[in-house]
Amino acid sequence: xxxxxxxxxxxxxxxxxxxxxxxxxxxxxxxxxxxxxxxxxxxxxxxxxxxxxxxxxxxxxxxxxxxxxxxxxxxxxxxxxxxxxxxxxxxxxxxxxxxxxxxxxxxxxxxxxxxxxxxxxxxxxxxxxxxxxxxxxxxxxxxxxxxxxxxxxxxxxxxxxxxxxxxxxxxxxxxxxxxxxxxxxxxxxxxxxxxxxxxxxxxxxxxxxxxxxxxxxxxxxxxxxxxxxxxxxxxxxxxxxxxxxxx
Amino acid sequence: xxxxxxxxxxxxxxxxxxxxxxxxxxxxxxxxxxxxxxxxxxxxxxxxxxxxxxxxxxxxxxxxxxxxxxxxxxxxxxxxxxxxxxxxxxxxxxxxxxxxxxxxxxxxxxxxxxxxxxxxxxxxxxxxxxxxxxxxxxxxxxxxxxxxxxxxxxxxxxxxxxxxxxxxxxxxxxxxxxxxxxxxxxxxxxxxxxxxxxxxxxxxxxxxxxxxxxxxxxxxxxxxxxxxxxxxxxxxxxxxxxxxxxxxxxxxxxxxxxxxxxxxxxxxxxxxxxxxxxxxxxxxxxxxxxxxxxxxxxxxxxxxxxxxxxxxxxxxxxxxxxxxxxxxxxxxxxxxxxxxxxxxxxxxxxxxxxxxxxxxxxxxxxxxxxxxxxxxxxxxxxxxxxxxxxxxxxxxxxxxxxxxxxxxxxxxxxxxxxxxxxxxxxxxxxxxxxxxxxxxxxxxxxxxxxxxxxxxxxx
Numbered sequence: 001x002x003x004x005x006x007x008x009x010x011x012x013x014x015x016x017x018x019x020x021x022x023x024x025x026x027x028x029x030x031x032x033x034x035x036x037x038x039x040x041x042x043x044x045x046x047x048x049x050x051x052x053x054x055x056x057x058x059x060x061x062x063x064x065x066x067x068x069x070x071x072x073x074x075x076x077x078x079x080x081x082x083x084x085x086x087x088x089x090x091x092x093x094x095x096x097x098x099x100x101x102x103x104x105x106x107x108x109x110x111x112x113x114x115x116x117x118x119x120x121x122x123x124x125x126x127x128x129x130x131x132x133x134x135x136x137x138x139x140x141x142x143x144x145x146x147x148x149x150x151x152x153x154x155x156x157x158x159x160x161x162x163x164x165x166x167x168x169x170x171x172x173x174x175x176x177x178x179x180x181x182x183x184x185x186x187x188x189x190x191x192x193x194x195x196x197x198x199x200x201x202x203x204x205x206x207x208x209x210x211x212x213x214x215x216x217x218x219x220x221x222x223x224x225x226x227x228x229x230x231x232x233x234x235x236x237x238x239x240x241x242x243x244x245x246x247x
Numbered sequence: 248x249x250x251x252x253x254x255x256x257x258x259x260x261x262x263x264x265x266x267x268x269x270x271x272x273x274x275x276x277x278x279x280x281x282x283x284x285x286x287x288x289x290x291x292x293x294x295x296x297x298x299x300x301x302x303x304x305x306x307x308x309x310x311x312x313x314x315x316x317x318x319x320x321x322x323x324x325x326x327x328x329x330x331x332x333x334x335x336x337x338x339x340x341x342x343x344x345x346x347x348x349x350x351x352x353x354x355x356x357x358x359x360x361x362x363x364x365x366x367x368x369x370x371x372x373x374x375x376x377x378x379x380x381x382x383x384x385x386x387x388x389x390x391x392x393x394x395x396x397x398x399x400x401x402x403x404x405x406x407x408x409x410x411x412x413x414x415x416x417x418x419x420x421x422x423x424x425x426x427x428x429x430x431x432x433x434x435x436x437x438x439x440x441x442x443x444x445x446x447x448x449x450x451x452x453x454x455x456x457x458x459x460x461x462x463x464x465x466x467x468x469x470x471x472x473x474x475x476x477x478x479x480x481x482x483x484x485x486x487x488x489x490x491x492x493x494x495x496x497x498x499x500x501x502x503x504x505x506x507x508x509x510x511x512x513x514x515x516x517x518x519x520x521x522x523x524x525x526x527x528x529x530x531x532x533x534x535x536x537x538x539x540x541x542x543x544x545x546x547x548x549x550x551x552x553x554x555x556x557x558x559x560x561x562x563x564x565x566x567x568x569x570x571x572x573x574x575x576x577x578x579x580x581x582x583x584x585x586x587x588x589x590x591x592x593x594x595x596x597x598x599x600x601x602x603x604x605x606x607x608x609x610x611x612x613x614x615x616x617x618x619x620x621x622x623x624x625x626x627x628x629x630x631x632x633x634x635x636x637x638x639x640x641x642x643x644x645x646x647x648x649x650x651x652x653x654x655x656x657x658x659x660x661x662x663x664x665x666x667x668x669x670x671x672x673x674x675x676x677x678x679x680x681x682x683x684x685x686x687x688x689x690x691x692x693x694x695x696x697x698x699x700x701x702x703x704x705x706x
Binding site: 007009011012013014015016017019020023035037038039040041043045046048049050051052053054055056057058060061086134138139145146147148149173175176177179180181182183184185186187188189190191192193194195196197198220221223224225227228 | 253254257258261267271275282285286291292560562563566567597598599600601602603604605607608609621623624625626627628629633637638641642644645646647648649650651654658679680682683684685686687689690692693694695696697698699702
C-alpha cells in the first residue's frame with residue numbers, strides 16, 4: 001500500500017521526532033510512504049480565525065501536494081479534521097474533494113484502514129493518561145464521547161493496548177478540552193492557560209507519568225503548562241509509543 | 248459601541264481563584280448529573296431528534312403558528328400584544344401597567360425582559376420591580392445582570408450572597424448558611440406578592456393549539472406572581488412557539504434533565520386564561536428574531552429552549568463566568584446569538600471558544616453550536632471586525648504558508664521557537680504564549696531537513 005505522509009507545520013518545526021516515528025511506524029507496517037517535499041500547512045490557523053481568503057492559497061497548495069495519493073496520513077487530529085471538514089476556502093473541484101476524502105488521521109488509518117492487530121516491537125512500561133484532542137474525539141469520533149450514551153470504544157486505546165507493559169490511568173474529566181484551541185491559546189490566554197493547568201493537574205492526580213495523545217498541538221500547550229507548574233509529567237505522541245519508544 | 252474584551256474580563260474572573268474553581272465545579276456537577284439522567288433514558292437521542300424536528304417545523308411555519316396562538320389566546324380571554332423590538336416591548340408593558348394604575352410589579356425569571364433591559368426602563372418611570380426568583384433577586388440586589396440563564400447567581404459564593412443580603416435586606420453579615428439566606432429572601436419577598444399590582448413571567452413554551460403559556464420553575468414564585476395580583480403580563484419571544492400540546496412532553500422531558508440533571512422542574516404551570524376579575528396580557532416579542540430566522544445557518548439558534556446545558560459543559564464558560572461575555576446571553580448559545588444583536592460589540596465572543604464541540608453534543612434540540620461559532624468567525628472577518636493585529640497576523644501567515652520557500656525560510660532558521668511561532672500565533676498580546684506556559688524548544692532540524700538528510704537519496 002502507498003500513502004503520503006502529511007506533516008503539519010508545527011510538527012515539522014517543533015516536533016520532528018513525531019513525524020519520524022510516524023514515518024517509521026507506517027513503514028514497519030508495510031506501507032510505502034511518500035513525503036511530498038513542498039508541503040507547508042493545512043491552512044487551519046487562518047480558517048479557524050475566520051480568514052478564509054487568507055487560507056485559500058495554502059489550501060490550494062495542500063491539495064496540489066497530495067493530489068496523486070490514495071491515502072494521505074497525518075499525525076494530528078485537528079489538521080486532518082480541517083482538511084476533511086473545513087477545507088472549503090477554494091472551489092470544491094473533484095480533485096479537492098478527493099484529497100479531502102483520502103486524508104486520514106494516523107490513529108484512524110492504523111485502526112480502520114490497516115487494521116493493525118499487533119505491534120510486537122512496542123514496549124512502554126509506564127503509567128499513561130490518554131488525551132484525545134477534541135477534533136479527534138468529537139469531529140473524527142475516534143472514541144466514545146462522554147456527552148453521548150452508548151457502548152464504550154476508543155481507537156487510540158485499542159492500539160495502545162497492544163503495547164507491552166503499558167498501564168492506563170483515568171483522569172476525572174477524560175474528555176474535557178485542554179484549552180489549546182489554536183489561536184485561542186494566545187488570544188484567550190487567561191482561560192487557555194487555566195484549562196491547561198486543570199488538565200495536566202487532573203492527569204497528574206490520576207497518577208500519569210506520561211500523557212499520550214494523537215494531537216501534538218494539545219500536548220505542546222499542556223507541556224508548556226506542566227513545565228511552568230513544575231509537574232513531573234512527560235509527553236509523548238502516540239506514534240512514538242506505537243513505534244516502540246521506551247523512554 | 249465598544250467591543251467586549253472577553254479575554255480581559257476572563258482574566259479578572261480567573262484571578263479570584265476560589266470563586267472560579269467553585270464555579271467550575273458547580274457547573275461541571277450539573278453537567279455530570281445531566282449525563283446520568285439522560286443516559287437513563289434509552290430514547291434520549293430520539294428525543295433530541297424529535298425535539299429538533301418539531302422546532303425546525305415550527306420555525307419554518309412560524310407566522311401561521313403565531314397567528315393560531317393569538318386567535319386561541321384571545322378566545323381564552325387573554326389580550327395579545329406584538330412588539331417588534333425591545334423598546335416597543337418595554338413601552339407596551341409600561342402602558343399596560345399605567346392603564347391599570349399599577350406601581351408594583353412582581354416578576355418571575357425571564358431572560359427576555361433582561362434582553363429588553365426592561366427593569367431600568369420601568370423603574371425610571373416609577374414602577375417598583377421585584378424579582379422573585381432567588382438567583383435573579385440576588386443579582387437584582389447586587390445590581391448585576393444574571394450570569395447564567397438558568398442559575399443567575401451561580402458565580403457567587405454563599406458568603407457573597409450573605410454580603411449582598413446584609414447590605415440590602417438586613418441579614419446577619421456573618422451568617423452564610425444557605426437555608427438562612429434563602430428563608431430571609433423568602434420573608435423579604437413574600438409581602439410583595441400580596442401588595443403587588445401586577446405579576447409578570449416569561450414563558451418556556453407557548454402552545455399554538457391551545458393559546459397556553461407553559462412556565463417551568465422550581466421555586467413556585469412564578470405561580471404566586473401570576474395568581475395573586477389582578478394583572479398578569481407575560482413576555483414571550485416568538486420562537487417559544489410549539490404547535491400542539493402533545494409536543495410539550497418531548498421538551499418537558501428534556502428541559503430540566505439538560506439544565507440541572509433533574510427529571511422535571513418542581514412546577515410546570517400552564518397559564519391559559521385570566522382568573523375571574525383579572526386580566527392576562529401576552530406580549531409576543533420579535534427583537535431581532537425574524538431577522539435571525541432569515542439568516543442561512545444561524546437561524547437554527549432559534550431552536551434553543553434556554554436549558555443552559557451548553558453553558559454548563561463549556562470549559563471556557565466555566566472558567567470565565569457569564570458576566571465576562573458582556574451580554575444577556577453568555578456561554579456557547581450566547582456566542583452565536585449575541586452577534587445578531589450587535590456584530591461589532593460582540594465580535595470577540597465567537598473567538599471565546601476552542602471549538603471543542605461539547606456544547607453541540609449536549610444540546611437537547613441539536614443546535615450545531617460549535618459549527619455556528621466557526622461560521623460566525625468568518626462573518627466577523629469578512630465584515631472587517633477582527634482586531635487589526637489578528638487580521639495582519641493571518642494575512643502574513645497566509646502568505647508564508649502558501650509558499651514552500653517562505654515557509655522553509657521561516658522554520659529552518661535557528662531559534663525557531665522565538666522567531667516563527669510568535670509571528671503567526673503569539674503576537675496578539677505581548678508574549679501571550681509564554682506568560683503562563685513554557686515555549687517549546689526549537690529542535691536542531693525540521694522534519695524536512697531530517698528527511699532530506701536521511702532519506703533524500705532514496706528519492
